[in-house]
Amino acid sequence: MKPSYPSTATPAFLGTQNPLASSMPVFLEPRFAAMTPAELLTHFRLRAVTNYFPLKPGKAKHVASAQPILNNEFTLNNETHRLGDEFNWLHNPSPDLEWLIMLHKFYYSRDLALAYDYSGDEGYADKWVALVGSWIEQVPDGFVNSQVTGRRLQQWLLAYHYFVPGRHCFKITADFLLTLLSSIQSQALFLSNNLTPEGNHRTIELSAIFTVAVLFPELSASASLLAFAQRELLDNLRHDFLADGVQNELSTDYHHTVLKNFLRVRELADLNGLALPEAFDTVIRKALEFSIYAHKPDGWLPAINDGDINSYLSLLRKAQRYYPGDALSYVVSQGAQGKPSTQRSRLFADSGYCILRSDWAERPYADGRYLFFDCSDLGFGSHGHYDLLSFEMAAYGRSLIVDPGRYTYHEHDSDGVNWRHAFKGTAAHNTIMVDGKDQMAYRCHEPVGPQPRAAVLSFESNQGFDFVHGCALSPQYEVQHQRSIFFAEAEYWIISDLLLASDAHRYEQFFHLAPEAQGQIEWLEAEQGHGIQAPDLLIAQARRAEVATSLEPGWVSPEYGVKHPAPVLSFSQQCKGSGWFQTVLYPYKNIAPALHVEGISVTSLGQSVPATQALALSILIQSETTTYHDCFFVAHQPGLTEYHFADVICQAQVLFIRRDAEGGILSVRAYAAEWLEIGGRKLLDSIGKPVCLNYAQGQLQIDAIDGSVPA
Template identity: 30%
Template sequence: MSANVVNTLRLRAFTTFLSLSASLALAALIFRVVRSWSGRDYIGDSSFLIVSYITYHFVDVRLLPILALSAAIVTILYWISRRTGKQLLLPNFIVIPVFLLTFLFAAGILFKLVSPVDRLVSATTLSDKDFIALFDLQNPSLSKVRISYENQDYQEAQNRLLDYFQSRFRAHSETVRERVDPKQVLKTANLALEHSFTIKGRTKMFPDNIGWHPELSDDREWTYLLNRTLWFDDLVTASLLTDDRHYTDEFSRQFKDWIAGNPLPLWINERNPAWRLIDTGIRPYSSWIEVFKLLVNSPYVDDETRLLMLKSLHDHAQYLFYFQTSGTNHVLIESRGLLKLANEFPEFKRAGRWREVAIRRLESEIRKQVYPDGGHVELSSDYHVRSLNHFVFPLRQTSGPEAHVAPGYREKVEAMRDFLFYTLKPDLRLPLLNDTNTRDISKKLLSEARTDHRGDLLFIVTQGAEGVPPPVRSRAFEDSGVYVMRSDWTELAQYLIFDAGPYGGWHGHEDKLSFELSAYGTPMIVDGGAYRYSGDKLYRAYFVSSAAHNTVLIDGRGQSRRFIEANKRPERADEAQRNESNLWFSDEEIDYVSGIYRDGYSDMQNSGSGDPVIDKSVTHRRDIVYIKNDYFVIADTLSGSGTHDVELLFHLPPESLPQIAGESVNIRYPNEATLEILPKGQGQLDIFITAGQRKPIQGWFSSEKYEAVPAPVVAMKFRAKLPTTLYTVLVPSPAAAVTENRFHVNNLAVLDTNCESTKVCLEITSTKSVDRITFPSSDMAGRLSYSKKINSGEPVSFERRVREAGTGDGPHNK
């Protein structure tokens, strides 16, 4: 190919490249215009123009003349070649860089034109005139501000603005003592004076200025939480309670230091500890709005600080308005923060737009994040509560105009309440599903039930003292894959919650088919909890793994759903398919549930780096039958091929006292209630009790302070050729002093006769009766057939023959 032809092709390619650059930038511009016209003039969830995003960060404005000169040189050469008819040969080392630089120039410049950064200007950098112009001066309440502004006395306009807010929030500051616990406020404020901060169980003290970006490389989450500055309102409140200016002086120093060290960014950077979007949303509604409402009337805070806080609140709103995350609970927090700012400061011109966008985002997310049965897609009890609080917020706002939400929004909120209240443990604590740490929220739940005028929820949270009984005690949340078995609504109820749902995304645990059990006023079998998100990676990996849950390990390996790409983010509720392999039945005598895990097993400590070895040759099916008011039976069926080491785990609360008694385990709890674990399987079964073991990590519980506390775990180990089934009977009993008529199992047998070929019979002989429970067999074809029977209304077979004292078996009851 001749040089002239090559050069011509290069020049044509160059012009084509320029055309594509212009087209791409034009498409971005149109996209922005359409989003703005549609009311979505925020770009946090858009993925357009990745190259332009890069150029925004890396193309310095000072480089633009160089890029323009490069483009001009090539353009001139092209023009000369066209005019003279001479094909000018340009070497590759010139053509290719010029092509790329020109593209970056075009895309970068146009991206800067279509992005919101020209409008995202920090209010802290504005002139007095431009700052006052951020307010709706047509608002009659701001008439004095408007007069000063029109008279071009902008300093006086700012004074009148502060006068207005002082009047508006005076009652709020005067009644602060009624809303707080003075002892707790002063404790937090005094620690803040010393620059000592304890976050999620970890304390750090700063001798001089607070390092807003401390080098805690092993615990980035701690730094994020520090920048929420949740103690700011304690400092200002302490000053009002004690009339001591030391608190407000320290607040002013810390606040101004934070502003100086953390200027408003012009683009999203989720690794920026100060402006991560979730923290930008939390600061206003958890601290800074309250701070402003108090400090505006404090005699010890100067006007400069008051105005700086007001300006920064505007910055927070604008940042939350233009940018957002997507697909997680973070966007709910961001939306709530934006809505709170709009409601508390309707005087800002943009407040109406902030409110509209915040509500629209919440409407969109409730469709994506809440299943039809009310479960949240992350399937964490803790994040369910948090998400419910955010979704409820626009329905309960005490300031701003009434929120008008989309059809179906309120119904989803009510479904979320149902899920929360019906899954509560008898002690009114949350079940530890996925990332959840134990905590008492009973007072908040009582307030919720009374505010919402829900008689059934009031009955649940008062344990029958108020309200009306719910229509059912046991309940299946089949979209979420969560099932609850319960004897009654008292604190002494027998209760089991079973998790057979999806993984749940980033907050998910390897806990499918795990369960928790409570009875007679105490938790008996527990989930390990969540621990800390960052810090000690080995312990975090343990708490997420199957080893910290009440399920099985195969050849020392746990479940491996976290390595499936689709599980790394929660599924969309409006696109999810219900798991039809789960079965549920409930009547007055029994509850029955069944679930399957078939996603494979891998090393529990593998954090996701590299390619984990996943063994998918084993399928675990767990059937649970609750014989109401007496006991629970668990059938663990392992299908596949070959011979494997199987380990069945039962995690106990830290204060429990387990003891091996032959082939069973007896556990005593602090209130003297007991639990008996009776296994029945094929071959030799070895039982071990471990607590606080470090190598390998086993036997730990995550406390309310996010600390790992030693806790006993019962491990039942056996080697079996598949398929095999292990049956376990769990018999909870009250304290001996409560009743002499304790339910006690005398014998447990798997029957080979008198059962249909597609079923397995378990016979349980107790002091009260002889019970026979018929399960579907481990054969999958039989299971499918049985599934149809369940759906048509036939329960798992249960027969009870009551034993009469001294006369053997009594009459037959079914």
């Protein structure tokens, strides 16, 4: 049965004499300190609960989850340990410190509270009281670190609202309630004096202080804690997010951890009639805007840097109440409500994150093509991976090229593998490794010494294409890595990698496929080029004798402590100096087209142009109903030179031409172009004024890219 709700009369058992009644609890405001413990218990039971988040009802699944906890059996981070009846909170039965941290965060108290709500069984309350009571007896404030304290307070306060206000739970005694309240204030005061300097931990800690102060005005320190939290939260908010709205640790998962805690502050402030400054809402709106773009069409987030593969659409749904907007509604509803963002693709310039995607109006919504390009530095703190210029790609409702995730935070190698390094290192990402080295000297936690740096050199999102060009430098080697990504016809991607060096190096390019591709890969025929056909994805390069291809075993970790085998496609070459790769990524739905990729020679002033200066590809795509002859050109060197290839003469950084089976031109896309001739026909003469050119369906559109008037 459900827990009963008390009448306004004081329950008879509260009249029992309590030994604490003769002493004044100094942690309470004078009016409440003057009450007897029994009166205090009655006060907190009968107090209104409209100033806290709406409580979800318990379900049968919570009873099932809570059962092992009754026997001190805890499954944390996918690792299970059974502790003794009188276990020591300071002892870690796991080699992973994160397990002990999770034990002290008390996330499992939610299952106990909801199991009680569903069943009315006092045994769940009894267990929560026993766990909290023994923790208070054994553990000093701040054990492990401050953010653990913040998380624990959040979980205790959630459980408290299931066991105390409006409830008649016999296991919550006056003695326990006073002990609990005293500990809550003590931990909040500890946090106020021991805040983490920066990052998501500080946000969690401040959110916990704010929550304690708002929910318990009866505590003697509440007023000062509230003033402290309000002051520090706004300052922390400004430091936590970059100007483009991305959280400064540059983790997609921790971005939403921070966003969730600030949204909790916003909701509690609203429930309790507290005003927050306009600057607070301005930053949150920017953070939500990044979240809108970062979510893939299937509703999931890529696990960039440390974090799990998660969906935060439910969080965005809650945010709609305070930050309504058409774009937010559109993403939350998967295109069923609201209106899409006005920009199809987006560069977040301060972080270096770039999302290239197909039209928001794609139907089904999940079929949209999506690529997340990581042209960022490592970020603040210890959560950055050595993944500069990596990316994740999804299409037709599936993640096809993925970031493998984090798996673990510790280096225990009982199986001979340092899994922290294995998932954090450069080889675990969709980028290029030089001489078998990480982009940064490996450390389990925060980096020490010079760090690799990345920068976006150019970005263009136009009606018929997207183009982004970035570069990365590592202190581990002399090589400069430049990567450009061209999104053609909102259909497929062409990735051009240039590696500039004067000494000999080995270059390895990695593409990490989803676990669903395991055992489902076929090599392309020789005439198609180097590459593979995987489920819903073709990967191809023009065939080159100096480039070796291989399929290697890899892993993908959807959540902490869990990893699944997944294949990794590798292209590698040994060069005396500079090197390059050019790769076509063609996603498809159900039936793969025939794809053929060949290199095209490029000349300038009658001389062959080296690949480190410019590259051109011929891409033949044949499906059951259509045939496309695509041609792609990219110039790597700054400054415009006249280039010749096939029947084309151009001065441009990027050029894409699509022809039909008969050779008729269907579309032309050009970026930073000043001159263009195709088949002897001049399409553009804009010398000295680089422009974007789009031609499709008989319509020609020319747009300036430098503020000048188009020719």
